[in-house]
Amino acid sequence: MDQQEEEASVSVSVSVPSSLPPEEEEEEEEQEEEEDDMGAVKMALGPQVPLKDLLHLHKMYVCNVMQGEEEEQEDESLRRWKEQLLGPDALHTTNLLALALGAETVEPEVTILNLTILAPGRPDLVLPIPFVPDDKGHAFALKDGTAYSFRFSFTVSNNIVSGLKYSHTVWKTRVKVENQKVMLGTFSPQQEPYTYKAEEDSTPSGIFARGSYSARLKFVDDDGKVYLDMKYSFEIRKDWPA
Numbered sequence: 001m002d003q004q005e006e007e008a009s010v011s012v013s014v015s016v017p018s019s020l021p022p023e024e025e026e027e028e029e030e031q032e033e034e035e036d037d038m039g040a041v042k043m044a045l046g047p048q049v050p051l052k053d054l055l056h057l058h059k060m061y062v063c064n065v066m067q068g069e070e071e072e073q074e075d076e077s078l079r080r081w082k083e084q085l086l087g088p089d090a091l092h093t094t095n096l097l098a099l100a101l102g103a104e105t106v107e108p109e110v111t112i113l114n115l116t117i118l119a120p121g122r123p124d125l126v127l128p129i130p131f132v133p134d135d136k137g138h139a140f141a142l143k144d145g146t147a148y149s150f151r152f153s154f155t156v157s158n159n160i161v162s163g164l165k166y167s168h169t170v171w172k173t174r175v176k177v178e179n180q181k182v183m184l185g186t187f188s189p190q191q192e193p194y195t196y197k198a199e200e201d202s203t204p205s206g207i208f209a210r211g212s213y214s215a216r217l218k219f220v221d222d223d224g225k226v227y228l229d230m231k232y233s234f235e236i237r238k239d240w241p242a
Helices: 022-035 051-066 076-086 096-100
Strands: 109-118 125-128 141-143 147-157 161-172 175-187 190-197 211-220 226-237
Parallel strands (some): 141 226
Antiparallel strands (some): 109 147, 161 175, 211 226
C-alpha cells in the first residue's frame, strides 16, 4: 500500500487560555485560517495536472470506449501517458465521464476514514469518523501523563486536492487550551487510502488536567472547501478505561 507519512504534533497540553466562549472562538479561528500563512510539509505526492490535459485525456478515453475498444486494449503509449499525468491508481478514482463531457471543473473528494489513537503498551484504538460517543458523550478517553499519538487515514478521488490541511481546537470548561493547524500537502487520486501520523506527545498530568474536553476537527483545502468539520468530546482520566 502506497502510503505517505509525515509527522506533526497533536497535543492537548494546556497553553495560554482564551477568555472567549467556544462559539466566538470558532468564528475567530475561521477568520484566522483565511489569513494564516501556514508552512507546507513537504510530501512526495502525485503531479499537478493542467485541466486541459485532463479533459483531452478523458475525451480520448470515452471516444475509445464508444468505438468498442476495451480499456485493457488501449494503446500502450496512451496508457503510459495517463499514468504519467495521474499516476497508475488515479485512473480508477477520477470522474472520467464528467471530464469527458466538458465539465469545466471536477471537484476533488476527500473522505476522512478514521482516526487511530496509538499509545505504548496499549492496543491501537481505531475510531471510525464520525465518532460514536459513549454513554457520557465522550468519543474516547486518555490516561493523564501518558505518551500517545494520532494517525489519520483518508482517501482522495475525482481530482487532485491542493493544500489539504487540518485544524484541531480543544476547550476545557469553556477555556481554549489548544489551537493547532497542520498543513498536510497536495494529493493525487488513488484507490488506496493515504495515512498521516502525528509525532508522539504526552497528555497533561495531575488532578486539574483530568476531566472532559470539547474539541473541533476540521479539514479544508486551499480553495476553502471543507471535507470534515466535526465537534466531539473526550476525557482525560487517572487510568486507562477498562
